[in-house]
Amino acid sequence: MRAGALGAVLSVAGGVAWRTIHNVFTTPSLLLPGVLFPLLNFTAFAGGLSRLHDLPGFDFPPGYTAFQFVFILLQSAVFGGVFTGFGIARDFETGFTRRLLLAAPHRSGIVLGYAIGAAVRWLFTATVVTAVAFAVGMEVGGNGVDLFGLYALALLANVAGILWSTGVVMRLRTMQAGPIIQTPVFLALFFAPVYVPLDLLQGWIHGVASVNPVTHLLETGRSFVAGDAAGAGLAFAIAIGLAAGFALWALRGLRKAEAAG
Amino acid sequence: MTGTFWMQVAQLARRSIVRTIRQPAHVFPPLIFPLGLLAVNAGGLAPATKLPGFPTDSFLAFALAVPFIQGALFATMNAGTDLARDIQTGFLNRLALTPLRGGALVAGLLSGVVVMGVVQAGVYLTVGLLAGSGLASGAGGALVLLGLSALVALGFGAVGALLALRTGSGESVQGLFPLLFVFLFVSSMNLPRNLIEIDWFRFAATANPVSYLIEGIRSLVITGWDGQALALAFGVGTALAAVALAGSAVALRGRMTRT
Numbered sequence: 261m262r263a264g265a266l267g268a269v270l271s272v273a274g275g276v277a278w279r280t281i282h283n284v285f286t287t288p289s290l291l292l293p294g295v296l297f298p299l300l301n302f303t304a305f306a307g308g309l310s311r312l313h314d315l316p317g318f319d320f321p322p323g324y325t326a327f328q329f330v331f332i333l334l335q336s337a338v339f340g341g342v343f344t345g346f347g348i349a350r351d352f353e354t355g356f357t358r359r360l361l362l363a364a365p366h367r368s369g370i371v372l373g374y375a376i377g378a379a380v381r382w383l384f385t386a387t388v389v390t391a392v393a394f395a396v397g398m399e400v401g402g403n404g405v406d407l408f409g410l411y412a413l414a415l416l417a418n419v420a421g422i423l424w425s426t427g428v429v430m431r432l433r434t435m436q437a438g439p440i441i442q443t444p445v446f447l448a449l450f451f452a453p454v455y456v457p458l459d460l461l462q463g464w465i466h467g468v469a470s471v472n473p474v475t476h477l478l479e480t481g482r483s484f485v486a487g488d489a490a491g492a493g494l495a496f497a498i499a500i501g502l503a504a505g506f507a508l509w510a511l512r513g514l515r516k517a518e519a520a521g
Numbered sequence: 522m523t524g525t526f527w528m529q530v531a532q533l534a535r536r537s538i539v540r541t542i543r544q545p546a547h548v549f550p551p552l553i554f555p556l557g558l559l560a561v562n563a564g565g566l567a568p569a570t571k572l573p574g575f576p577t578d579s580f581l582a583f584a585l586a587v588p589f590i591q592g593a594l595f596a597t598m599n600a601g602t603d604l605a606r607d608i609q610t611g612f613l614n615r616l617a618l619t620p621l622r623g624g625a626l627v628a629g630l631l632s633g634v635v636v637m638g639v640v641q642a643g644v645y646l647t648v649g650l651l652a653g654s655g656l657a658s659g660a661g662g663a664l665v666l667l668g669l670s671a672l673v674a675l676g677f678g679a680v681g682a683l684l685a686l687r688t689g690s691g692e693s694v695q696g697l698f699p700l701l702f703v704f705l706f707v708s709s710m711n712l713p714r715n716l717i718e719i720d721w722f723r724f725a726a727t728a729n730p731v732s733y734l735i736e737g738i739r740s741l742v743i744t745g746w747d748g749q750a751l752a753l754a755f756g757v758g759t760a761l762a763a764v765a766l767a768g769s770a771v772a773l774r775g776r777m778t779r780t
Binding site for chain 2: 300301303304307309312315316439447450453455461464
């Protein structure tokens with residue numbers, strides 16, 4: 261990409277990202293659900309199910325709070341992207357995106373801008389969730405590098421989430437796309453070993469979780485917290501692959517939105 | 522109560538049911554989402570049955586009570602949103618010009634909610650039985666379960682009506698919905714209270730009335746006839762309905778003021 265084109269992309273991305281961030285942080289009804297939803301799940305899972313740590317074969321030294329924290333962090337990351345996708349749908353319904361498509365000198369910057377907005381939004385949520393987790397006594401076995409790996413993995417999940425939802429919204433251009441965006445994400449997250457390690461799952465859920473790519477992200481995240489970066493290479497390859505695949509999905513969606521006028 | 526009153530109730534109940542049926546978004550999510558979560562939890566939390574003292578060896582049977590409450594929460598939101606829309610569109614103001622009694626408005630709306638609640642409960646029970654959960658209390662227990670579901674739907678529906686009448690805004694009702702879900706999450710929905718390890722969570726679950734609604738339904742599924750659990754569930758359901766209906770009546774008086 262030439263310097264001029266790159267500048268145009270970054271200029272558009274900066275404007276869209278700023279608008280997204282401004283809208284979210286000045287509208288409590290947009291900001292709060294994204295923060296409260298993971299905190300509510302964290303309370304219910306880490307608080308209500310901690311006894312599962314006593315199950316035979318459940319071996320996770322940092323404890324059940326840390327075990328659930330990793331799932332909640334990944335969930336908040338993906339849903340941070342999904343919730344931002346709802347904002348894109350709203351922009352289509354109000355006609356803002358149509359004007360944006362007309363005005364932007366390089367339209368790929370629109371997708372990049374929404375992705376940056378989603379990342380900033382999630383970083384705020386991640387900060388709150390992490391602060392609450394440490395406040396309730398979460399123990400971490402990993403060092404700073406391990407934790408950086410955990411947050412990097414979650415950030416990639418956030419990027420995959422926003423690009424997935426962007427691709428859907430660019431094709432459907434309505435708020436009614438909500439269930440189509442959320443349902444596969446919800447299923448992918450909960451068909452992973454959410455409550456207990458993979459080895460303790462039985463029956464059909466074990467089969468599904470074994471082939472679910474989210475399982476690798478989750479287990480590697482938990483390894484980071486335990487201070488053992490087992491499977492990090494595969495997990496990052498999966499996360500980067502998901503983000504790259506959904507980037508293509510989002511950009512092709514953008515072309516369809518352009519064609520629709 | 523005159524025949525006219527009941528005719529008004531019947532008309533508004535019919536409107537409430539027809540309006541719900543005509544909105545797929547009000548019919549399918551309350552059926553599919555709780556059943557989806559049941560499937561996920563029944564699979565993912567099955568190892569919890571190995572905890573010493575867990576009351577059954579089937580987590581599906583243990584968790585089957587949750588969709589009944591979750592479905593009722595959806596009914597709360599739907600009832601509240603519909604009533605708020607009536608306020609926002611001016612339908613309630615037009616009704617205020619007629620001889621309609623305020624009580625008939627709420628009773629009609631809630632009759633529709635209760636009918637939908639019982640239909641949902643029938644679906645949850647059927648799916649649970651087909652999936653192999655069993656019903657320890659037998660056929661009689663199924664009838665009691667439907668009765669308790671109707672009471673829960675009435676109680677939560679009245680909460681939805683109260684929220685709508687107080688706020689007059691569908692968006693506000695929907696915004697309060699996640700707060701209602703806190704009551705479900707901080708309850709004995711996933712583990713019996715005596716197996717909850719964290720003290721503050723066990724205390725919150727014990728103080729949470731939703732725990733007793735879940736445990737009443739659960740007792741019919743996994744225990745059989747547990748008089749204490751059923752008395753607590755029916756007592757909590759009746760109290761919830763009474764308080765919410767009283768609040769709705771006060772709020773309705775302000776909304777239906779003839780000027």
